[in-house]
């Protein structure tokens with residue numbers, strides 16, 4: 114029996130029903146660079162571990178099988194010893210039986226039979242969790258343990274800080290998992306046979322991106338040509354299949370008489386012409402921006418376990434803002450605020466936003482729905498500033514639809530995110546000189562900085578703050594420069 118590789122989570126090992134090609138690489142190349150988690154993935158793993166530890170506190174007593182994942186023999190022996198000693202709750206109970214190894218988050222005795230509990234740092238039960246639980250149930254029963262129930266324990270979306278008593282909910286999934294059990298022995302045999310042979314030949318398909326992105330995509334998927342049909346704006350899978358059948362590989366192959374949405378048709382025109390296309394109406398759309406105008410961007414964190422009053426699991430909480438204010442004569446001022454580690458940051462942030470936007474006529478954001486939600490959140494959290502925050506929200510102008518509905522440059526490559534649009538329209542203002550250059554990285558850094566400052570030293574903390582401020586400032590400067598460029602393009 115193969116032991117779980119050292120650098121992947123035990124649950125991934127336990128998913129015996131995943132793509133066999135991927136599994137083959139995970140077992141035969143445990144040190145593959147694709148399997149080394151980057152900072153973002155490591156943060157997801159860390160979050161899962163933290164939630165797992167909090168879940169354990171919900172059980173009375175409990176014996177922890179405390180060995181590294183790859184120490185299969187020690188784990189199995191310690192589990193057997195705990196059960197012999199009469200433990201009623203075992204964390205990380207491990208079994209090697211029925212041709213498979215499985216480690217259970219929690220094994221809990223109810224009266225005389227056992228229930229296995231799989232802990233997930235999610236808000237819902239997802240179908241893809243069930244095969245994992247089925248393998249665990251199969252392995253525990255094969256080891257002679259009378260497990261009669263299976264539950265998924267996950268975060269409760271209605272739990273509200275500071276009352277964390279109902280942080281978790283437990284859903285009984287016994288029937289769903291029992292239904293999967295008959296197929297498990299055959300699937301395990303297939304998996305073992307595949308692992309003993311050569312790398313399986315498996316065509317790339319839905320399994321490469323659903324339910325999770327496979328880390329080996331670059332090994333299996335051929336590089337797509339520039340302007341591949343899949344980059345066409347909002348291409349429905351059915352339409353994509355029709356295009357494949359018709360032999361259209363790139364946007365250049367799509368005949369002019371094919372009916373498309375206005376945005377996709379503009380994209381096709383720009384790609385075929387190899388140049389920027391600007392349609393009528395851009396000037397009228399830009400007229401919605403009245404000066405003086407604030408160009409606003411928030412950064413947020415969404416901790417799995419809420420930490421400030423009124424917050425729920427995974428709720429986005431704004432903790433940083435950047436704002437460039439452009440006067441009627443073009444004079445520009447920059448304001449920003451980044452929360453400190455101590456305490457609830459929202460009152461100070463709300464004051465900073467209200468101060469920065471005082472006297473402006475328009476508030477410009479990119480994909481402004483996010484900024485609207487941040488302003489609403491702050492208005493609820495800081496009632497004394499509710500009125501001015503709602504007033505700012507009412508003055509929001511979203512630059513994204515202005516670009517999407519009037520402009521296409523072949524460099525957009527099918528996307529209208531700021532990171533796709535900016536290099537094509539304002540090439541002098543990129544993000545590649547910044548240490549933090551995207552929102553997910555910023556959010557991961559902010560969460561560490563504010564909620565786990567002890568995990569980073571003081572010097573690293575100061576560096577991170579500098580990098581975060583530079584990133585957020587670049588986002589709003591980008592909006593100013595993009596708006597100037599759009600103004601030059603209007604017809």
Ligand code: SF4
Nearest residue numbers: 132135321327330333
């Ligand atoms: S990219 Fe797709 S086919 Fe290749 S290993 Fe991953 S899931 Fe399997």
